[in-house]
Amino acid sequence: MSMNIEDPVTEDIARDFNLANLPADYIANPYRYFETLRRIDPVHRMPDGSYFLTRYDDLVSVYRNPKIWSSDKKVEFKPAMGDSPLYEHHTTSLVFRDPPDHTRLRKLFQAAFTPKAIANLEPRIEKLVDGYLDAAEDKGSLDLVEDFAFMLPVEVVCDMLGAPSSERNSIRDWAQAILGGLEPVMTDETREQGSQAVNNFKDFLRDLIKHRRENPTSGESGEVLSALIEAEEDGEKLTELELLHQCIFLLNAGHETTTNMLANGIHELLTNDEQRGKLHKNPQLVESCIEEVLRFDSPIQLNNRRALEDTELGGVSIPQGSQVHLSIGGGNHDPEQFDRPGQFDIERAGNKHLAFGAGVHICAGNSLARTEGRIAYSKLFFRFPELHLSGPVVRSPRVRFKGFSNLPAMIR
Numbered sequence: 001m002s003m004n005i006e007d008p009v010t011e012d013i014a015r016d017f018n019l020a021n022l023p024a025d026y027i028a029n030p031y032r033y034f035e036t037l038r039r040i041d042p043v044h045r046m047p048d049g050s051y052f053l054t055r056y057d058d059l060v061s062v063y064r065n066p067k068i069w070s071s072d073k074k075v076e077f078k079p080a081m082g083d084s085p086l087y088e089h090h091t092t093s094l095v096f097r098d099p100p101d102h103t104r105l106r107k108l109f110q111a112a113f114t115p116k117a118i119a120n121l122e123p124r125i126e127k128l129v130d131g132y133l134d135a136a137e138d139k140g141s142l143d144l145v146e147d148f149a150f151m152l153p154v155e156v157v158c159d160m161l162g163a164p165s166s167e168r169n170s171i172r173d174w175a176q177a178i179l180g181g182l183e184p185v186m187t188d189e190t191r192e193q194g195s196q197a198v199n200n201f202k203d204f205l206r207d208l209i210k211h212r213r214e215n216p217t218s219g220e221s222g223e224v225l226s227a228l229i230e231a232e233e234d235g236e237k238l239t240e241l242e243l244l245h246q247c248i249f250l251l252n253a254g255h256e257t258t259t260n261m262l263a264n265g266i267h268e269l270l271t272n273d274e275q276r277g278k279l280h281k282n283p284q285l286v287e288s289c290i291e292e293v294l295r296f297d298s299p300i301q302l303n304n305r306r307a308l309e310d311t312e313l314g315g316v317s318i319p320q321g322s323q324v325h326l327s328i329g330g331g332n333h334d335p336e337q338f339d340r341p342g343q344f345d346i347e348r349a350g351n352k353h354l355a356f357g358a359g360v361h362i363c364a365g366n367s368l369a370r371t372e373g374r375i376a377y378s379k380l381f382f383r384f385p386e387l388h389l390s391g392p393v394v395r396s397p398r399v400r401f402k403g404f405s406n407l408p409a410m411i412r
């Protein structure tokens with residue numbers, strides 16, 4: 001489909017763009033807004049004084065300068081989150097810390113994401129995917145989110161931490177409540193639910209860690225957890241609180257994002273016969289197809305930074321303390337960087353999208369996500385060549401995360 005930028009919003013609508021008060025049609029197609037904003041006001045000041053950036057080059061320059069652009073969220077989150085468990089989580093996980101703490105925490109994750117470690121996960125990923133497709137074959141139908149795109153990533157991250165997969169529904173609910181606390185508008189209810197979820201998650205992880213300590217060699221899974229526990233025992237690298245919050249973060253970061261990537265691309269391919277036909281003819285395109293899915297309909301749409309000093313972006317002065325919203329969807333549709341950005345093109349070359357961010361915080365799980373995508377798409381589309389949508393698709397109402405809640409389908 002090439003719907004994305006065919007109908008950009010008017011300049012008046014773009015000038016009033018406010019993340020805290022978005023129009024109803026934004027969720028289905030935010031790109032119409034980014035298109036006009038990028039053209040008339042790429043460093044857009046919103047009523048609360050923060051800036052919304054839609055130009056690729058501006059995003060890259062912010063990502064690449066952590067000395068000027070801080071990821072630490074203590075200042076932003078304090079007013080809405082207070083001293084809640086939700087605040088504790090979001091200000092302790094590595095993604096919202098700056099060097100040198102960030103550097104120390106990031107090193108602890110490295111071993112889990114080497115090419116060798118990812119390659120070792122491949123047989124397990126293949127087996128999981130085959131299992132979901134066997135179940136669909138028996139039934140003749142499946143919900144491509146509930147029974148597929150959600151199942152795989154949550155199972156893989158559970159494996160990494162040695163968490164029983166029987167807990168995956170609780171993990172999903174907790175993750176949604178915790179990540180819901182990052183939406184542009186926070187209600188008392190979202191704060192309460194998010195904090196409750198952090199507490200539940202901590203209890204669950206304390207049990208898991210205790211079990212792991214008592215049974216250090218209790219199986220192949222849980223290697224990441226063992227490495228983190230070792231670092232905690234070492235005393236200097238990781239506190240107990242940091243250990244718990246990195247585990248929560250990993251479980252959250254590793255699944256909803258990947259679920260959305262899988263679902264967004266499946267939806268695109270099932271509604272775009274031309275591109276799906278190309279993939280069929282040439283299965284080797286699956287890797288560039290995944291990259292295009294990540295660019296075209298990015299699972300994470302927003303990242304944030306705060307200016308540590310007075311600075312400037314594309315000729316606009318930004319005072320110290322200002323918050324900026326990096327529109328990943330905006331950057332990934334910038335015509336200065338991508339030819340025909342509104343076209344979904346699985347053969348696109350030189351696709352340097354920003355779906356995984358860039359710079360020191362670039363997604364630690366990017367090759368795992370890519371591997372899951374490659375295996376999932378290869379098997380799904382080749383095993384069920386007649387796969388088609390069979391009922392109303394439901395989009396997730398989130399602004400920061402873009403995806404679907406339901407994609408009902410028949411396999412023939």
Ligand code: HEM
Nearest residue numbers: 094095253254257258261299303356357361363364365369
């Ligand atoms: C398609 C799926 C995914 C997308 C689109 C995605 C996107 C991102 C983005 C944009 C960031 C940077 C945040 C920032 O700079 O503020 C990030 C960070 C991170 N992601 Fe992912 N991610 C995905 C999958 C995963 C998976 C599968 C894992 C692990 C199992 C993971 C683990 C992490 C970690 C640990 C960080 C923090 C890195 C740091 O702060 O140094 N992600 N991700």
